[in-house]
Amino acid sequence: MSAEADDAIDTLLRLSFDGSVEDGGFTDHVMRTLPRRRPQGAWFSFAGMIAGAVSCWLAMRSSPIVLAGWKNWVGGDSSVPLTPLLIVVLGLSVLGLIWAISESMGDDREMLT
Amino acid sequence: MRDAGHLDQALVVRAQTGNDRRAFEELVRRHQGMIRAQLRRLMHGDEAAADDLAQETFVLAWRKLDQFRGDARFSTWLYRIGYSCFLQSRRKRVDGVGTHGDAVAEFEPAPSHAIDLRIDIESAMQRLPIAEQAVLLHCVQLGLSHEEAAYVLTMPLGTVKSHAARGKARLRALLADWQPTVKEEKPNVG
Numbered sequence: 598m599s600a601e602a603d604d605a606i607d608t609l610l611r612l613s614f615d616g617s618v619e620d621g622g623f624t625d626h627v628m629r630t631l632p633r634r635r636p637q638g639a640w641f642s643f644a645g646m647i648a649g650a651v652s653c654w655l656a657m658r659s660s661p662i663v664l665a666g667w668k669n670w671v672g673g674d675s676s677v678p679l680t681p682l683l684i685v686v687l688g689l690s691v692l693g694l695i696w697a698i699s700e701s702m703g704d705d706r707e708m709l710t
Numbered sequence: 711m712r713d714a715g716h717l718d719q720a721l722v723v724r725a726q727t728g729n730d731r732r733a734f735e736e737l738v739r740r741h742q743g744m745i746r747a748q749l750r751r752l753m754h755g756d757e758a759a760a761d762d763l764a765q766e767t768f769v770l771a772w773r774k775l776d777q778f779r780g781d782a783r784f785s786t787w788l789y790r791i792g793y794s795c796f797l798q799s800r801r802k803r804v805d806g807v808g809t810h811g812d813a814v815a816e817f818e819p820a821p822s823h824a825i826d827l828r829i830d831i832e833s834a835m836q837r838l839p840i841a842e843q844a845v846l847l848h849c850v851q852l853g854l855s856h857e858e859a860a861y862v863l864t865m866p867l868g869t870v871k872s873h874a875a876r877g878k879a880r881l882r883a884l885l886a887d888w889q890p891t892v893k894e895e896k897p898n899v900g
Contacts, residue, residue, distance in 0.1 A: 606878045607850050609885070613831040614851040617743030618750065623761065624739045627768045634729055634772070 714740075718784040726775050734775070738768050741785055744852065745792050751847050752796045754836065763799060767792040782861055786854065789862045793844070834884040841865075842877035849874050 657663045666682035669675070718740070724733035745767055749760035770791050771778075778787055835843055841863075848859040849870070856874070860867045 602882055603878055606881050606885075609831050610835075610846060610850045610881075613835075614747070614751070616747060618746040620739065620742060623742050623746065623764070624735060627738050627742070627765055628731065628735050630765065631731065631734070631769060631772050 715783055719780060722775065722778060722780070722784055726778075734772060737784065741788050742768070744785065745788055748789055748792050748847070748852060749796060751851065752793070752844070759799070763792065763795045766795045770795065782858065786858045786861060789848065789852070789854070789858075790864075793862050831881075831885070834881055837884060838877050838880055841869075842873045842880070845870055845873040846877045846881075 666679045669679045721733045721737050724730040746764045749763045750757055753760040771788055844863055845859060848854045848862055856867060856870050860870045
C-alpha cells in the first residue's frame with residue numbers, strides 16, 4: 598500500500614472521530630463515587646501479622662500440649678498432642694487462603710502497572 | 711504537550727503523597743474527554759455503557775494510583791485501564807471468546823449491494839477484526855505512537871504494527887468502491 602493511500606485512510610479515520618467528549622458533570626459524578634483510599638496496607642498488615650504471631654506464641658508457650666505437639670512434629674513422631682496442633686495450623690492456613698481470595702476478588706485487575 | 715505531561719506528573723504526586731482528592735479531580739477533568747471518547751468508540755457508540763466504563767476506569771485509577779510509576783504518560787496509563795475495563799466487560803458479554811477475538815468480527819468482503827451511500831467509515835471499521843479496530847483507534851484516532859498502543863493494548867510492538875498495516879489495507883479495500891461518495895460528502899478528503 599502506498600504512503601498516499603495510507604494517509605488517505607488516516608485522514609478518513611480522523612475525520613470520522615468526534616474527539617474529546619464534553620464533561621457535562623461527569624467529573625463531579627466520578628468524584629462523588631470515589632471510594633476512600635485504604636491506609637498504606639503493606640506495613641500495616643505485616644505489623645499486624647508479627648503482633649498476632651508474638652501474642653499467639655506468648656499465650657500458648659506455657660501450654661504442655663502445644664510443646665509436646667511441637668516436639669513430636671519436629672521429631673517426626675505422630676502422637677495425640679500433634680493432631681490438634683496440625684488441625685489448628687491447617688485451619689489457620691484455610692482462613693488465610695479465604696482472606697487472600699476475598700482480597701484479590703475485590704482488587705481483581707492485576708494487569709495495571 | 712511536555713508541559714501537560716509535567717502538570718499531570720505534579721498532580722499525580724500530589725494525589726499520591728497527600729491523598730489529595732482535588733489534584734485527582736483535576737486529573738479526571740483533564741482526561742475524561744479522551745477516555746470517554748476511547749470507550750465510546752470501543753463500545754460502538756453506546757454512550758451510557760461507555761460512561762459507566764469510564765467511571766470504573768477513574769475509580770480504578772484512584773485505587774491504583776500508587777502503582778503509577780511514570781514510565782508511561784498518565785493519559786496512556788488511563789487508556790490502558792480503560793481498555794482493560796472494556797475487555798473485562800466484553801468478556802462478561804461474550805462468553806468463551808478470547809481477548810482479541812478475531813472470531814467476533816471476522817473480516818468478510820462487503821457484498822456489492824451493501825456498498826452504497828449508507829456505508830460509512832464507521833461501518834467499514836466494524837467489519838475489521840476487533841484487534842485491528844483497537845489498533846487503528848489508538849494509533850490513528852487517539853494519536854498514540856505504536857509503542858504506546860502496544861502498552862495500552864498489551865500487545866507486542868510487531869503485532870501492533872502488523873495489525874495497523876492489515877487494518878488499513880482492509881479498510882482501503884472496503885472503501886474503494888464507494889470512495890467517490892466519500893469525496894462527494896467530504897470534499898477535502900482525498
